[in-house]
Amino acid sequence: MIPQAIISxxxxxxxxxxLIAAPFCALLGGRNRAWALAFAVSLVTFAISAMLFASTxxxxxxxxxxxxxxxxxxxxxxxxxxxxxVLLIVSGVGAxxxxxxxESVAYxxxxxxxxxxxxxxxxxxxxxxxxxxxxxxxxVFVFLEISSLSTYxxxxxxxxxxxxxxxxxxxxxxxxxxxxxxxxxxLGLLYMITGTLNxxxxxxxxxxHGDSRTLRMGFAFIVVGxxxxxxxxxxxxWLPNAYTHAPSAVSAFVSATSTKVAVYxxxxxxxxxxxxxxxxxxxxxxxxxxxxxxxxxLAGSIVAVFQEDLKRLLAYSSISQxxxxxxxxxxxxxxxxMASIIHLFNHAVAKAALFMVAGxxxxxxxxxxxxxxxxxxxxxxxxxxxxxxxxxxxxxxPMTVGFISKWYLVQAALEQGWWPVAGLIVLSSLVAFxxxxxxxxAAYMYPTPDGVIRREAxxxxxxxxxxxxxSSIFFGLNASxxxxxxxxxxxxxxxxxxxxxx
Amino acid sequence: xPETLPEQVPNQLADLLIFIGGHYNYWMVIVLMMxxxxxxxxxxNLVKKIVGLNIFQTSVFMLYISMGKVAGGTxxxxxxxxxxxxxxxLPHVLILTAIVVGISxxxxxxxxxxxxxxxxxxxxxxxxxxxxxxxxFPAQEASK
Numbered sequence: 001m002i003p004q005a006i007i008s009x010x011x012x013x014x015x016x017x018x019l020i021a022a023p024f025c026a027l028l029g030g031r032n033r034a035w036a037l038a039f040a041v042s043l044v045t046f047a048i049s050a051m052l053f054a055s056t057x058x059x060x061x062x063x064x065x066x067x068x069x070x071x072x073x074x075x076x077x078x079x080x081x082x083x084x085x086v087l088l089i090v091s092g093v094g095a096x097x098x099x100x101x102x103e104s105v106a107y108x109x110x111x112x113x114x115x116x117x118x119x120x121x122x123x124x125x126x127x128x129x130x131x132x133x134x135x136x137x138x139x140v141f142v143f144l145e146i147s148s149l150s151t152y153x154x155x156x157x158x159x160x161x162x163x164x165x166x167x168x169x170x171x172x173x174x175x176x177x178x179x180x181x182x183x184x185x186x187l188g189l190l191y192m193i194t195g196t197l198n199x200x201x202x203x204x205x206x207x208x209h210g211d212s213r214t215l216r217m218g219f220a221f222i223v224v225g226x227x228x229x230x231x232x233x234x235x236x237x238w239l240p241n242a243y244t245h246a247p248s249a250v251s252a253f254v255s256a257t258s259t260k261v262a263v264y265x266x267x268x269x270x271x272x273x274x275x276x277x278x279x280x281x282x283x284x285x286x287x288x289x290x291x292x293x294x295x296x297x298l299a300g301s302i303v304a305v306f307q308e309d310l311k312r313l314l315a316y317s318s319i320s321q322x323x324x325x326x327x328x329x330x331x332x333x334x335x336x337x338m339a340s341i342i343h344l345f346n347h348a349v350a351k352a353a354l355f356m357v358a359g360x361x362x363x364x365x366x367x368x369x370x371x372x373x374x375x376x377x378x379x380x381x382x383x384x385x386x387x388x389x390x391x392x393x394x395x396x397x398p399m400t401v402g403f404i405s406k407w408y409l410v411q412a413a414l415e416q417g418w419w420p421v422a423g424l425i426v427l428s429s430l431v432a433f434x435x436x437x438x439x440x441x442a443a444y445m446y447p448t449p450d451g452v453i454r455r456e457a458x459x460x461x462x463x464x465x466x467x468x469x470x471s472s473i474f475f476g477l478n479a480s481x482x483x484x485x486x487x488x489x490x491x492x493x494x495x496x497x498x499x500x501x502x
Numbered sequence: 503x504p505e506t507l508p509e510q511v512p513n514q515l516a517d518l519l520i521f522i523g524g525h526y527n528y529w530m531v532i533v534l535m536m537x538x539x540x541x542x543x544x545x546x547n548l549v550k551k552i553v554g555l556n557i558f559q560t561s562v563f564m565l566y567i568s569m570g571k572v573a574g575g576t577x578x579x580x581x582x583x584x585x586x587x588x589x590x591x592l593p594h595v596l597i598l599t600a601i602v603v604g605i606s607x608x609x610x611x612x613x614x615x616x617x618x619x620x621x622x623x624x625x626x627x628x629x630x631x632x633x634x635x636x637x638x639f640p641a642q643e644a645s646k
Contacts, residue, residue, distance in 0.1 A: 138596055138599075141600075141603075142599060142603065145603045145606075145607070149606055149607065149610055152610055152614070153610065156614055156617065159617065159621065163621035163622065164634055164637065166614060166617050166618045166621055166622075167618060167622075167630055167634065169614055170548065170611065170614045170615070170618060173607070173610065173611050173614065174542060174551060174555065174611075177555055177559075177607050178539070178542065178555070178558070180603075181558060181559055181562055184562055184600060185535075185562055185565065188562065188565050188566050188569065188593075191566075191569070191593070192569050197592075197596075
């Protein structure tokens with residue numbers, strides 16, 4: 001059907017198609033043309049990642065050598081079960097958000113900036129896909145900065161609605177750059193030890209190298225750097241403002257993908273590159289990352305309960321959900337990893353739906369403040385119903401995806417005998433119920449304020465919103481597809497590391 | 503052996519001095535890194551924060567360039583002489599990329615500062631925070 005010549009080029013096409021298209025979006029300008037190109041490109045990238053996902057289903061690892069240079073010297077793109085899954089999430093969320101963006105962006109951004117906006121959006125997608133697909137550690141830094149720089153610009157473009165978007169973007173820039181620079185320092189130290197930048201080669205040489213202070217410092221710098229990027233608890237300060245003041249389409253896309261890609265990087269470096277060849281790495285995870293993740297889970301949920309703004313509430317809930325993924329990682333068991341990876345997908349789906357709902361409110365009601373949205377459930381029934389579905393998934397109610405990942409996570413924690421951790425996860429779910437209920441109560445139980453007219457969101461916004469809401473029910477009822485992908489990815493990671501697991 | 507002691511102490515001191523002097527670049531990396539990070543965190547002026555960030559990034563450039571240096575090596579340009587010793591070119595290339603990234607970050611940050619100045623009328627962090635707090639709680643401002 002598709003020529004073999006193209007199939008073998010898929011890994012590079014995944015990145016190069018959006019990379020080439022992005023400047024053209026800026027050149028095309030006008031509302032519809034730039035959007036049409038961006039949407040077409042996002043569909044193509046989604047098709048490519050679907051094909052990559054399909055071809056890694058049987059456990060094959062695709063390797064693409066850039067410019068024909070063999071791996072340890074040249075840059076290698078490497079697609080295995082884990083990053084094919086993450087690529088599918090990023091490009092899928094990208095395509096659907098692009099559909100959603102048309103109306104939302106027309107409302108929130110000046111028309112003369114549309115070309116630049118879509119250009120930055122496609123660049124952001126390029127960066128995230130590149131980070132995920134590459135097998136070269138320094139290439140990770142370059143793509144990470146492509147995605148981060150465009151995200152800062154995208155967040156700042158929310159300034160038309162609220163000028164606080166500018167300061168949010170500035171703070172994000174400062175913290176994001178410190179994070180990326182920490183990663184480069186860590187990588188420099190690893191390069192000092194091994195003289196290589198290819199991830200597979202790094203892993204091999206680090207095992208031979210054994211323990212040293214340089215390796216420990218490199219490990220610490222890289223963990224803190226990614227901690228900043230993925231908003232690990234005390235390093236999360238950039239997140240709430242950035243998500244709150246960004247344009248709605250950006251909030252939906254970034255919340256669903258960029259922290260998830262950072263979690264993927266954490267997994268990739270911890271397991272594939274470092275591989276726990278020295279006990280120090282396990283100690284850091286167990287004594288530093290685990291407590292911080294647990295505090296993040298609880299603190300994020302509790303702070304979310306007291307938020308006045310719906311988007312800010314969702315942002316704090318993200319911090320708590322990221323904590324779940326980190327706990328799954330620190331368990332260092334196939335079960336915990338699988339819970340982490342499956343939660344990566346489940347949270348992306350649910351959060352994208354929720355931020356899309358918030359964006360629909362911003363557009364149709366002109367506000368995302370909870371008290372101003374009283375009675376909105378009657379005026380915008382389909383939109384609010386999507387919120388209920390997404391919210392239930394955050395809580396982890398059975399028949400939603402949130403339940404599946406929490407179930408696996410609690411099970412994995414109990415397997416290790418970590419009762420308090422399991423208890424805390426359940427407790428945080430109760431707190432999550434409180435913040436979801438706060439909005440649902442305002443939306444359905446209170447009368448509409450006088451003189452407020454709100455109409456249902458347009459169809460191009462409802463469709464992507466409900467695809468996400470629908471899939472958080474569908475994959476909640478039938479988890480075999482996602483859990484198979486997650487467990488394959490988890491066993492791949494464990495096999496690549498030096499962890500011995502019965 | 504009391505007579506060997508006085509000789510050993512200057513030896514150790516010399517070793518220490520050689521260690522410190524030999525790693526001169528790396529000491530400077532650490533000093534610059536800390537200065538940069540401190541400025542970024544402590545300054546309230548948004549432009550000064552960016553200056554700090556630049557110093558911080560420069561320290562990383564120095565770290566990479568230092569590790570690529572081969573004692574007695576020349577610039578990595580092919581001369582045809584097989585006995586020529588070259589410095590490692592890879593860190594140089596990496597840092598060229600990192601410099602480009604650093605410049606784009608600085609450009610974007612300065613552009614943001616210009617926009618912040620237009621929107622808030624100040625680039626001092628504490629004044630911006632006061633304005634933002636009033637935006638967040640308009641009722642309190644009215645009751646003042």
